[in-house]
Amino acid sequence: MQANRPRGLSVGMQVSFNPAADVEAAMLQAATAIGLDCARFAPEVRTADPKHGDFQANGVLAFAKREKQNPRALAEKLVAALDAVTRERYDVTIAGPGFINFALKPAALLTWLRAFASRDALKSGAATAYAGKTWVVDYSSPNTAKQMHVGHLRSAVIGEAICRLVAFSGANVIRDNHLGDWGTQFGKLIYGYKRWADPAALEREPIEELERLYKAGNDATPDGSPALDEAREELVKLQSGNPESLALWKTFTEVSQRAFDSIYTRLGIKFDHYLGESFYNDKLDRVYNELTELKIADVSDGALVVFHDEIPRFARNAERPNPFMVRKADGASGYASTDLATALYRSEHFKADGIAIVTDFRQGDHFEQLFLTVKKWFGAKNYHLPELHHVSFGAVTGEDGKALKTRDGGTIKLKSLLDEAEERAYAVVSEKNAELPEAERRAIANIVGVGSVQYADLSQNRSSNYVFSWDKMLSLEGNTAPYLLYAVARIHSIFRKAGVKPGEAETAAASLETPAEISLARKLVKFADAIRLATDTLRPHFLSLYLYELASEYSSFNNADKVLVDDPAIRARRLLLCARTLLVLETGLDLLGLRTLQRM
RNA sequence: GCGAGCGUAGCACAAUGGAUAGUGUAGCGGCCUCCGAAGCCGUCGAUCCGGGUUCGACUCCCGGCGCUCGCACCA
Structure with a gap:
C-alpha cells in the first residue's frame, strides 16, 4: 500500500497538495535529463528535519554506490539539471555525502496557503490516494448482553480514526460492527x-x-x-x-444496541452495519464445503481444521499444533468459521478492496491464520481478494503496568470511564474559567473530557501498551487534547477580536517575513505528509504528533508575532496563517474523531 | 517448552534505513503596561546486552536478558 506516492510530472503546474510529489517528479525529470537510468534510480524524497530544509532526496547515495560513482558529484549534476520552476520555488542545497535539501521559499509557501484554503480543498488534495476503493473497517465489536468496558475503548477510538482517515483519502468506507451476538x-x-x-x-x-x-x-x-x-x-x-x-x-440484542448507541454517540461513532456473528449462521456451510472440496481444511480429532505447513508454528507437525479451528468436533461453529464467512461476504457483497479489523494484539495468531486461509481459499476459487489488515493494539494498563481495573479489582465500564472524564474536565474548566455559565462549562467539559480519552489513545503508537493516566491526558501541557483544543480556542478568540471570520481579511497578505511566520507556514505545508503516513500505516498517532507540533509551532508564532497590528499587509498575512492553522487543526482533529471548541 | 509484541533520559512518549536520536513532564533559570500565562523562551538528561549486514542502524539479521501476551474445540 503506497498510496499518494508521487507520480507523474507536475513540474510547472500548480503546487501540489503534497509538495514532496513535485520534488520527486522534478528529481526524476532531472535524472532523465542527465541520462540516468530511471528504472534504477529512486529519488527517495521525504520530509526533512526543518534545520535541513522541507524535503530531502536521499536516493543519490544508494544509486551512486551501486553505480560506483561519486555521490557528491552526481548530486551536483542532478541539481544543475533541475527545471526552472523547481529552482524558483525551492532553495536547493547539497549537504554531507550527497543529501539534496529542498527548502520552500516564502513565496512558494504563500502559494500553497492560498491554494488550500478550505476543508474541501484539503480533501480534494488528499482524496486521490484511495479514490475508487472500498474499505470495510471492522471495529468496536462488543459482545451483546454485556456492557462495554475499558477493553473496548481502543478498538472504538482507533477504528473510528482509521475510518475517517481512509475516507478522507478518497475511499468509500463501510463501518461494520461485528457484534459478538451468537455463541455459547x-x-x-x-x-x-x-x-x-x-x-x-x-x-x-x-x-x-x-x-x-x-x-x-x-x-x-x-x-x-x-x-x-x-x-x-x-x-x-x-x-x-x-x-x-x-x-x-x-x-x-435490542437492549444491547441501545446501550452501545449511547456510548457511540458520545464518541462520535455511527456504524453503517451491525453484521454480527449471527448474521453469518446460514453462510457457514458454504465455508465448510469449499474448504473441504479444495482440500484446504482437514478433519483432525473430529474437528475441521486448517494447517499452514509453510509457517512452522501453524504446521501440522509442530511441537504443539495450533490449527485454525473451522468447525468443532461437535459440529458447532467457532469464530474462525464466522470470520471466514465474513471475509467472503465483504468481498462478494461489499466488493471490498481493503478490510481492516481493529482488535487487540492477543488475537494476532488468529488473524494471521485467517488471512493465510482466506488467501489460499480465494486464490483457488478466483474470488476477489481484498487487502487484509489486522490493526492490532496493545493493552490499556494502570500505572502499575497491569491491566486497568477499578480500585476493588473490577472491570471499568466504558460509561463510567467517560463520565469520570467529563467530571474531571468540568473541575478543570471551572477552575480555569469560573466566570463562564455552568451550562457552557458542562458543554466544554464533555468535549474536553471525551476528547482527552480519545486523544490519549490516538497520540501514541497503537502497537505498544498504553498507561492510562487521568492526570496526563487531562493535562493542559504536552501532547494532549486540552493543549490542542486550547490552541484552537485561542485562534477563534483572535478572529472574534478582529471582527472577521477565518478566511476573511487576508487578501492583502503579500509575503511571509518573520522567522515565526515562515516556520509556521512550513509546518502547515506538511499536513499532506502526515495524512499520508497515518493513513498508509493505519497509525493515527502520526497525525496526532503532527497536529501537536503544529499547535506548538502556532503557540510560538502567537507569542513572537502579534497578529492584530495596524499595518494592513502584516495583519493580513498573519490572519491568513491563523486561518490555515485553524483549518488544519480542526480538520485534523475531526479526522481523529475529536470535536473542537470556539471557547474553553 | 514453542511463538508473538514490546524494551529509548527519573517518569510518559516520538523518530517512513539517513545528517548532531526529537518532545512532554519532573528539576533549574527567565518572559504578563502586549490578541486567552490552559502560553512562550532557555537549560539539564537516554537507544537493554553482544555480534553481524550497510556508505549510513533506535530501525534490518543472529544470539542473549527483561516485561506483556498467545498456544485444540472461548472470541
Missing part, C-alpha cells in the same frame, strides 16, 4: 433469564440486569452439572430456531 454464552443467559429475571430491573437497567442473569446462569451451571446440560439445551433450542428462544435473543 446465550445458553447460560437464557437459563438464568428464565429463572431469575427481574422485570423492574430489566426496565430500569437492562444491560446490568442481563449481566447479572448471565452471571447467575454461569454460577448455577458448573462443569458436569445437570444444570449445565439444561443450559446447553437452551443453546440448542436457540440455534435450531425455537421461536421463544429467538424472541428472547432478539430482545437481548
